[in-house]
Each structure stands twice: as C-alpha cells, then as structure tokens.
Amino acid sequence: MVESLTINATPAARYVLRLADTCLIHAQRLAEWCGHGPVLEEDIALTNMALDLLGQSRALLTHAAALDGQGLDEDQLAFLRDEGQFFNLTLAEQPLRRSSAHAPGGDFADTVLRNFLLATWLKAVWQGLATSADLTLAAIAAKALKEARYHQQHAADWVVRLGDGTDESARRLRASLDSAWPYVSEFFTDDEVDNAAVATRLGPARGSLREAWLAEVGAVFADARLSVPKWSRYIATGTRGVHSEHMGFILAEMQSLQRRFPGGRW
Amino acid sequence: MTSLLTTRTERAWAVLAQVLDPEVPVLSVCELGIVREVVSTDLGTEVALTPTYSGCPATEVIADSVKQALDAAGLGPTRVTHRLAPAWTTDWISAEGRRKLREYGIAPPSGVGAVVGDAVPIRIVKREAPLACPRCDSRDTERLSAFGATACKALWRCRACREPFEHFKPI
Numbered sequence: 001m002v003e004s005l006t007i008n009a010t011p012a013a014r015y016v017l018r019l020a021d022t023c024l025i026h027a028q029r030l031a032e033w034c035g036h037g038p039v040l041e042e043d044i045a046l047t048n049m050a051l052d053l054l055g056q057s058r059a060l061l062t063h064a065a066a067l068d069g070q071g072l073d074e075d076q077l078a079f080l081r082d083e084g085q086f087f088n089l090t091l092a093e094q095p096l097r098r099s100s101a102h103a104p105g106g107d108f109a110d111t112v113l114r115n116f117l118l119a120t121w122l123k124a125v126w127q128g129l130a131t132s133a134d135l136t137l138a139a140i141a142a143k144a145l146k147e148a149r150y151h152q153q154h155a156a157d158w159v160v161r162l163g164d165g166t167d168e169s170a171r172r173l174r175a176s177l178d179s180a181w182p183y184v185s186e187f188f189t190d191d192e193v194d195n196a197a198v199a200t201r202l203g204p205a206r207g208s209l210r211e212a213w214l215a216e217v218g219a220v221f222a223d224a225r226l227s228v229p230k231w232s233r234y235i236a237t238g239t240r241g242v243h244s245e246h247m248g249f250i251l252a253e254m255q256s257l258q259r260r261f262p263g264g265r266w
Numbered sequence: 267m268t269s270l271l272t273t274r275t276e277r278a279w280a281v282l283a284q285v286l287d288p289e290v291p292v293l294s295v296c297e298l299g300i301v302r303e304v305v306s307t308d309l310g311t312e313v314a315l316t317p318t319y320s321g322c323p324a325t326e327v328i329a330d331s332v333k334q335a336l337d338a339a340g341l342g343p344t345r346v347t348h349r350l351a352p353a354w355t356t357d358w359i360s361a362e363g364r365r366k367l368r369e370y371g372i373a374p375p376s377g378v379g380a381v382v383g384d385a386v387p388i389r390i391v392k393r394e395a396p397l398a399c400p401r402c403d404s405r406d407t408e409r410l411s412a413f414g415a416t417a418c419k420a421l422w423r424c425r426a427c428r429e430p431f432e433h434f435k436p437i
Contacts, residue, residue, distance in 0.1 A: 041411035041421070048413040055321025059350070139351035143320055146353065146437040153390040154412045160389065216388055223389075 004082045005072065011196035013067040014087060015203060016137065017077075018193070018239050019125060020060035021088035024078060026118055027053035028254050029096045030111070036097065038108050045154060046111065052147040059140045066136075079258035083247050090238035091183035092118065093247045109162055109169070109176040116155035116220065117180060121187050123148040124213050128204030137203065156220045163224025170225065181229045186236040187213070193239075274306035274341060281339045282313070288327050289416045290434075292370045295328060299358025302349050310343040311336050316354045319417040319437075356436045367434060368400045373422065375436035399424035400431050409433075 007013060030050035037043025061074035091114060098106030126148055129141035162169040187206060194205035218228055238244070257264060282301055287293045295301050295315070303314040313332055317325045329346040336344040356375035359367070364374040376397075390412060396405045404426035411421040414432055423430045 041413070044411060044415075045413040048417055051321035051323075051417055052319060053321070055317075055319060059320060135351065139353070140320075143317070143350060143353040146355075147320060150390075150412070150435065150437070153388060156389045157412075220388055 003080075005076060005080045005085070007064075007068050007072075007077070007081070007085060008070065010067065011193045012134075012200065012202055013064050014193045015197045016060055016064040016067060018087040018089075020057050020064055020077075021086045022092050022118070023053045023057035023060065023122070025086070025088045025250065026092040026114075027051075027057060028250060029092065029094075030115075032097050033111070042108075049115065049151050049154075052144075052151065056140065056144045056147070063136050063140065075258065079255045083243055083251060084241045086243065086247065086251070087239050087241055089118070089121075089183070089186055090236035090244055091180060091186070093238065093244060093250055094180075094183070095246055107172055107176060109172045110180070112155060112158040112162060113173065113176040113180055115151065116159050117184060117187075117217070119148050119152035119155050120213055120216050121209065123152055123216075124209040125204070127212075128209065132203050133201035134203075152216075159220055159226075160224045163221070163226050173224070174226065177226060177229065182232040182234050183236050185232045185234065186239060189235050191240070274308070274311075275304055277339065278304045278306040278311050278313070278336060278341050281335050281341065282332065285328075285331050285335050287324065288331070289324050289418070290367070290370070290372065292366045293359075293363050295332065297360045297363030297366065299360065299363070300328070300354060306336075306341055310345065311341045312345050312347065314347050314349040316349050318354050322417050324416075354437075356434060359434070371400050371431055372419065373397045373400050373431055373433040375434045378436045397422060397433055399427060399429070401429050402427040407431075 007017070027050040030046045030053070033043060033046040034050075035043065037046055057078075058074050061077045065072040065074065065077055094110075094114075096106075096111050096114070123145065126141040126145035129137055130145065132138040132141065159173070162173040164170070188210040190205045190207040194207070197203045198205050198208075214228065221228055236244070238247070279296070279301075282304065283294050283296050285295045287295060287298055290298075298318070300316050300318060301313065302316050303312075305312045313336070315325075315329060315332065325348070329348075333342075333344045333346055336342055355378050357378050359375065367374045390409075394409060396407045398405055399407050402424060404424055406425045407422055408425065409420060409422050410430065413419075414421045418434055419432045420435050421430065422433050
C-alpha cells in the first residue's frame with residue numbers, strides 16, 4: 001500500500017479540484033454501466049460520456065496539481081487521495097447500478113436524471129469559466145463546454161422520453177427526481193472557496209449559476225411533465241470533503257490497482 | 267538560413283500530411299485540423315497539436331505517430347506539445363478531408379456556426395435535420411444513436427438504401 005496524499009488547501013486548488021473530482025467520480029459511476037446498458041446504444045452513450053468526463057477531469061487534475069505546487073501529477077491526485085481529500089458534488093458519488101440485492105440503485109431513470117442535472121450544471125460552470133483570468137482553466141472549459149452541451153442534449157431527450165412516456169416510466173422518473181433532488185442544493189451553495197474564486201476572477205461562484213440552470217431544467221421538465229420541486233434545506237457536503245457512505249467504496253474500487261501496485265503502468 | 271528553415275518546416279508539414287488518424291484512417295492529421303503549429307530547425311522539430319475531444323484515446327497515439335514520422339524523416343528530435351486554446355472545432359476539417367470522410371462512408375459534420383450559438387436548443391431530437399446519406403445521397407435518413415464507436419461519431423441509417431452510416435458530430 002502507498003501512503004495517501006494531502007493537498008495544499010489553497011482556495012484555487014480547491015476550486016479546480018471540486019470540478020475535477022465531480023467529473024472524475026461522475027465518470028466512474030457512468031463507467032460502471034459498461035457492458036450493462038439497457039440497450040446497446042445507451043451502453044455506448046454512457047461510456048462515451050464517461051470518457052469525455054474522464055478527459056476533462058485529467059486536464060483539470062493536471063492543472064490542480066500545478067496550482068497545488070507539490071509536483072504531483074494527475075494519476076497521483078486521482079489514485080492516492082483519501083475520501084476526505086476529494087471535493088466532488090455528493091450527487092455524483094451516489095450509486096447508479098445495483099451492486100447487490102441489498103444495495104440501493106439500479107433504475108435507469110436515476111442515470112438519466114443525474115446525467116441531465118449534472119450536465120446542465122457543468123455546462124453552466126464551463127460557460128462561466130470561459131472568461132476565467134486563469135487561461136489554462138478557460139481553455140479546458142471552452143473545450144469541455146462543447147462536450148457538456150451534447151451530454152445535456154442527450155440526457156434531456158431521455159428525460160422527456162421517460163417523463164412523457166408511459167405511466168410506469170413517468171412514475172419511476174418522478175421517484176428518481178425525489179431521491180436526487182435533496183443533493184441539488186449543494187450545486188448552488190457558496191462558501192469561502194467560491195468567494196475567493198470570484199475575487200481572483202478564477203471562476204463563477206456556484207450560487208450565481210442557479211438561475212440559468214433552473215431555466216434550462218425547468219424548460220425540459222415542462223416537456224417531461226415534471227414539476228420542479230422546492231429547494232431542499234439539506235445541504236450535502238461532498239465539496240467540503242465530507243462524503244456520503246458510498247464514497248469509500250467507489251474509491252476502493254477506483255484506486256485498488258495503484259494502491260496495490262504503486263506506479264504500475266499498463 | 268531563412269530559406270533553410272522554411273524548407274525544413276515545409277518538409278515537416280509534408281511528412282505530417284502522411285500521418286493518418288488511427289480512428290478514421292483516411293484522414294491525415296492536417297486534414298483533421300489538429301496540427302496548430304510546426305517549427306523545424308536543424309535542432310529538431312516542434313509540433314503543437316490540439317485534441318479533438320477531452321477524453322479521446324487517440325490523442326496519445328497521434329502524438330506518438332507524429333513523433334515517429336518526423337524522426338524517421340530525419341527531422342528529429344521531435345517535441346510534441348498539446349495546445350488547448352482555441353478549442354478544436356469540426357469546422358477545421360478541410361474540404362478535402364470532408365470529401366474523404368464521405369467517400370469512406372462517414373457523413374461529414376455540418377458547419378458548427380449553424381448549431382452552436384446562444385439559442386442552442388437543449389434537446390437533440392428537436393434540433394437535427396436529416397443528413398444526406400454518404401452512400402446514396404438520400405435525405406431519408408434517421409439517427410439511430412447519439413454516440414458511436416468513437417467519441418467523434420454518431421450512428422445513423424438511411425431508409426432509402428437501407429445502409430447504416432456514421433456521422434462526424436459537429437462540435
């Protein structure tokens with residue numbers, strides 16, 4: 001086993017890691033569908049989106065490593081940090097596929113809805129970062145924006161297809177919304193890292209994205225015969241490094257190879 | 267000296283025109299529009315490439331082939347760098363590249379200006395106009411899958427000639 005890393009908690013590195021980790025953990029969950037998609041086209045779509053997100057995360061992790069200034073690389077950041085050093089949105093780490101008969105997850109509607117909520121959020125973030133004073137971050141964002149837009153369109157088509165489909169598909173999409181929604185408040189809750197990002201023109205505060213996000217989500221929900229729920233007063237804390245019970249398991253799987261064979265390469 | 271530099275850089279471009287994309291092996295990296303800058307001096311060659319998709323696994327393979335081709339042509343040592351800005355767009359695929367894509371059976375991307383702007387519809391279903399089939403030119407086509415065998419392609423089929431075909435997604 002290799003010793004775990006601790007990153008320097010500068011606000012800039014934190015800000016970039018939140019985004020990098022959200023992309024990485026979302027990609028890891030989507031990749032769990034590989035070979036298990038409900039239809040072949042969707043299997044390919046989910047893994048393609050995972051690949052885009054992984055690519056975005058790699059660029060961001062490399063940049064976060066530079067900001068952190070300890071001479072680390074993307075692989076070390078992905079594979080050698082412990083749970084408390086990951087700063088992703090908590091929704092991204094929730095299970096999507098059922099890993100055992102007793103585990104939660106398993107409904108394709110959960111995947112559809114999460115993809116839509118997160119792609120719409122990421123798109124707003126990338127748009128906000130396009131004018132970042134940090135030119136590397138702006139360049140990563142300009143590229144990622146094109147990919148997020150396509151992911152959002154694909155997910156939105158599915159949200160409408162399920163929501164405006166049969167009674168059963170609509171019921172299951174509503175259930176997915178009920179379980180995902182309490183995690184959404186975290187998407188828009190500012191803290192000192194957001195405030196520092198605004199002050200240094202690094203990027204937008206999360207709270208400033210809410211209106212644009214809600215307009216797009218509301219438009220698609222209207223087509224899908226879904227109503228936008230009231231904001232939950234529960235604020236999840238993944239972006240502060242305090243995660244749900246699922247995070248340790250996903251990291252254990254994602255990191256096992258590098259922990260067992262330090263520096264191992266294909 | 268100036269003319270010598272020009273000659274080496276021109277030779278480097280000529281070598282790159284023979285380096286093919288591993289995923290779409292009819293397009294050269296130049297036709298794909300990912301070669302952003304080439305500078306060759308008697309000290310070696312520097313090439314700036316831009317990735318097509320953030321996660322495209324071909325990015326590293328392409329960098330290796332570029333390096334190998336230039337080294338083999340005696341223009342090395344070659345240094346390949348990745349340049350993110352401005353972000354690659356399918357508008358950079360050359361006219362010749364588009365013709366080759368169509369001949370290979372891949373519908374080339376339409377202009378990005380037409381689909382990207384402030385008023386991008388959120389849903390694909392509402393957005394996509396039928397493509398021309400690269401085999402029979404019919405517009406009686408439909409999208410089968412928004413994603414395809416590689417990050418850059420979607421899957422379509424033609425109802426006239428009954429053949430499936432790939433579409434290079436405009437981004």
